Amino acid sequence: MAAVKSSGRAAVNRLAVVGVIIATLIFLAPIYWIASTAFKPRALATTVPPTVLFQPEITSFIKLFVKRVQMNKAVDPATYAAAPWWEQRIMDNGERVLRTGDNVQLSGxxxxxxxxxxxxxxxxxxxxxxxxxxxxxxxxxxxxxxxxxxxxxxxxxxxxxxxxxxxxxxxxxxxxxxxxxxxxxxxxxxxxxxxxxxxxxxxxxxxxxxxxxxxxxxxxxxxxxxxxxxxxxxxxxxxxxxxxxxxxxxxxxxxxxxxxxxxxxxxxxxxxxxxxxxxxxxxxxxxxxxxxxxxxxxxxxxxxxxxxxxxxxxxxxx
Amino acid sequence: MTSVATKMDSLARPAQRRGLSDLGIRNLFIIPTVLFLIVFNIFPLIYSLGYSFTDFSASANAPANFVGLRNYRELLGDENIWANFVITAKYVIISVSGQMIVGFGLALLLNRTFPMKGLVTTLLLLPMMMSAAVVGLFWKLLYDPSWGIINYALGLGDFAWLSNPDAALFAIAITDIWMWAPFVMLLSLAGLSAVPKYLYEAAAIDRAGTWYTFRRITLPLVAPILLIALIFRTMEAFKTFDIAYIMSTQPTTEVIAIRLYKQAFQQWDTGKSCALAYIVLIMVLAITNIYVKYLNKVKER
Known part of the structure; x- marks a missing residue:
């Protein structure tokens, strides 16, 4: 009798732990989603169905910090080659960084x-x-x-x-x-x-x-x-x-x-x-x-x- | 008894010491804080009480005219304001009951030993530590009708959560439940862990069923702490501004704090907003009073 009872309790315990795992995944999903969106290329951020696997990149963080505008024509290859790596990432998106003189303008x-x-x-x-x-x-x-x-x-x-x-x-x-x-x-x-x-x-x-x-x-x-x-x-x-x-x-x-x-x-x-x-x-x-x-x-x-x-x-x- | 004696004692013999007397130190330590709070919390309230009897507008150059109780009369007779209160009440009921159910449910699940329990509990508590404004913002990404993961995960097609007048309040409440169920969970866990083990052992010996044990042992002993969570969350939900303001512009989600904000800082109807602020304030103080009385009762245990 006791054995039945304790194995029953163990089953309840195991079920509860499964519940905990599912609940934790659901609760963390929104946080994971916003964090993963930060590392996505722009084209993959709003796809249907949602993109789960992707090559993480930090372009969005570079964009976050600098002021930039859309370019109306393709970037000149010589300018592209001369630009630092982080600026190239922005140029890849068809945008250019705004500068005052030689200084990069920061975003807000x-x-x-x-x-x-x-x-x-x-x-x-x-x-x-x-x-x-x-x-x-x-x-x-x-x-x-x-x-x-x-x-x-x-x-x-x-x-x-x-x-x-x-x-x-x-x-x-x-x-x-x-x-x-x-x-x-x-x-x-x-x-x-x-x-x-x-x-x-x-x-x-x-x-x-x-x-x-x-x-x-x-x-x-x-x-x-x-x-x-x-x-x-x-x-x-x-x-x-x-x-x-x-x-x-x-x-x-x-x-x-x-x-x-x-x-x-x-x-x-x-x-x-x-x-x-x-x-x-x-x-x-x-x-x-x-x-x-x-x-x-x-x-x-x-x-x-x-x-x-x-x-x-x-x-x-x- | 001894503590009272030492207190009196230390107040009674200040003169023989070098430096400040105990009385002086006490005043030096307490008075600035009380003054600060009076100047920056009570004085503004007195100031706005005065304005609540006028037709003052902060955007106009005209001086304020005394209008007696007209603002209060108009507000209390205004159907739109009552509609805002009804929305607020609906929001409080949906979101607080959701938080209580989800939070207490999570606590029941967590109330056992398993590997990495501490880590899991802390992870679950993350949402409530975040900024409500920023949480509201990124839930907009999740709720997006065309590419949000919520519609995708639930197979809802392009259901417009936030621009649908009937669904928007629920959508905001769901976000609020996500954010604050962990709070109820945290308090419930403390309550559950304080239930003496021998009660469960005794119940097991008596072959009491799970439901019976829960209803007759667990629930009554956790009830006081659940009530604290309930009152505290009710008070906070009643004051909700950030999350609803960020997430939706639907009139059906215009809780009282948003109404107040718009009246004060968009329509610049300053005098009337001061009156509305007072009506809200009285309601909040009533809930606070219940809360503090209850806290003190629990503390005495």
């Missing part, structure tokens, strides 16, 4: 990518910095109305971006902060600060008070104890919080769409705007998407032990 993508990096990194450092101090304050000292204050801090995170964006847009316009890096950085700090306080408070609560108390007895000031004892203990938590804040700022779309249009525009509003009208070159869009998603994918693996905690604002710690 590299500057948007840089904007995303600058804005996400700066806002993360500041939000996590402030959040760490505040979390320590809440974790170690008695604060009047602590629960209400923490609720207030969390509730700022729950505000729909569009609701906040309307008055912020008017205020930014009045002081000239629209389409500036600093403008978006401030918005992203405000957006991430509450998250950072809540997550860091969880990490701070886990560091035994006795560590600092021992240091205080040894003659450290509270400030020294914080910097020399607590911060090193909280390093993992700070890193995890920072990665979460970075990803949030990196991915943010609504504020960036409303507050920026060129100079400080980040990648999320820029990448879809490439679709434009007419026949889009999906290989270039896919290349831009691939490069944009890559850091997030890497960070997700780096974070895997803290994901649950992060997405629940530190409420569930496993």
């Amino acid at each position: 993508y590299p500057s948007r990518f840089m904007n995303s990096l600058i804005i996400a990194i700066t806002s993360t450092v500041l939000a996590v910095g402030m959040g760490t101090f505040t979390a320590y304050g809440f974790s170690r000292f008695r604060v009047k109305g602590e629960a209400d204050l923490l609720f207030f801090i969390l509730s700022t995170r729950m505000l729909p971006p569009i609701v906040v964006a309307i008055p912020m847009f008017l205020m930014y316009r009045a002081v000239g902060l629209t389409d500036t890096h600093i403008g978006l950085i401030i918005l992203y700090i405000a957006f991430n600060l509450s998250f950072s306080v809540w997550l860091m408070k969880g990490f701070m609560d886990e560091i035994p008070k006795e560590y600092e108390e021992a240091a205080l007895v040894d003659g450290y000031t509270r400030m020294q104890a914080f910097f020399k004892i607590v911060l090193p203990e909280a390093a993992t938590g700070i890193a995890a919080t920072a990665v979460f804040c970075f990803i949030t700022a990196w991915n943010e779309y609504a504020f960036a769409l409303i507050m920026t249009n060129r100079r400080a525009q980040t990648a999320p509003p820029f990448i879809p705007s490439q679709l434009g009208s007419g026949l889009p070159d999906w290989t270039v869009i896919a290349a831009g998407t691939f490069l944009f998603l890559l850091p997030v994918a890497i960070f997700t693996f780096a974070l895997r032990g803290h994901l649950l905690r992060g997405v629940t604002f530190g409420a569930i710690r496993k």
Whole structure:
């Protein structure tokens, strides 16, 4: 009887694993498809039936970074031979690279990518910095109305971006902060600060008070104890919080769409705007998407032990 | 008890130390954050509350005129706005229930030991870490009626997912389910792994059936964490903007956040959008309140 039961359970287990494999393949198919489109020749990107096997190439990434126009006649063989290899790939597609003098003109993508990096990194450092101090304050000292204050801090995170964006847009316009890096950085700090306080408070609560108390007895000031004892203990938590804040700022779309249009525009509003009208070159869009998603994918693996905690604002710690 | 004592203790003897007192440090650490959030979150809201009683337009040079409650009256009596709320509700129901079913289903499948479990789980979590705007964009490639792989894989011919008024909302919800089912899965896995093994052993000894065990042991014990996932996803789905805005321009997919965006930044009907923003805000705060109360309850366990 027992044998029947356990072999039945083993069969269920095996079936579940098959289910897991199928589900994983279905879930990863969209990501695989966008990644593979980035490496396809343009002619194979939108075929019916879809092209699965192809010779991967990086032409779309070259096209992503430079400004180019359609050529109206075939390229002169001497010019072709004199061009560097990457430019030849563009000429193969019947296009030529635009230059000012001898300098290759860059497309909008590299500057948007840089904007995303600058804005996400700066806002993360500041939000996590402030959040760490505040979390320590809440974790170690008695604060009047602590629960209400923490609720207030969390509730700022729950505000729909569009609701906040309307008055912020008017205020930014009045002081000239629209389409500036600093403008978006401030918005992203405000957006991430509450998250950072809540997550860091969880990490701070886990560091035994006795560590600092021992240091205080040894003659450290509270400030020294914080910097020399607590911060090193909280390093993992700070890193995890920072990665979460970075990803949030990196991915943010609504504020960036409303507050920026060129100079400080980040990648999320820029990448879809490439679709434009007419026949889009999906290989270039896919290349831009691939490069944009890559850091997030890497960070997700780096974070895997803290994901649950992060997405629940530190409420569930496993 | 001891923790309270140390807290009082450390506040009570600041003077004898060098450097800042504990009270000073506490204020130095907490006040800037609270001020920052007041200046950049609460102050703008007060500012827009003022505008919500005016006919102000940010694109016109005319000064704002006080119109009392007219904006609110007009909005609440506007059938189109209600239609936007109905679309939002439909979207929330389809996408959140899809996420709960798919996410919990995945968690049930994953809740056992098998090789490379950690890797598989992390891979499944990738979608929720991505930018909704970019996800919406590349799903447009997948949904393309003439050469998208979805129609090809399902044999649907040239079914126009996103330009079909009836299908577009579903198409967006499917993308949202792909993105956020992993979130429900992650929470459910935590809930499932916390169910004590001896309960299952006891059930096995009593020869309880699989369904009975699931209904009487698994489900009740995972329910609190599922409810957290449900409330959190409801709140987020209610605020949906990026994914729907990128994927479709159909009027049947105009959720309330898109309506608000258009009214504020395309029609420049600033005063009225501030009023609409307040109506949305009150709804969001109501859901948030439920969420936080619930989080605290779960935390206390």
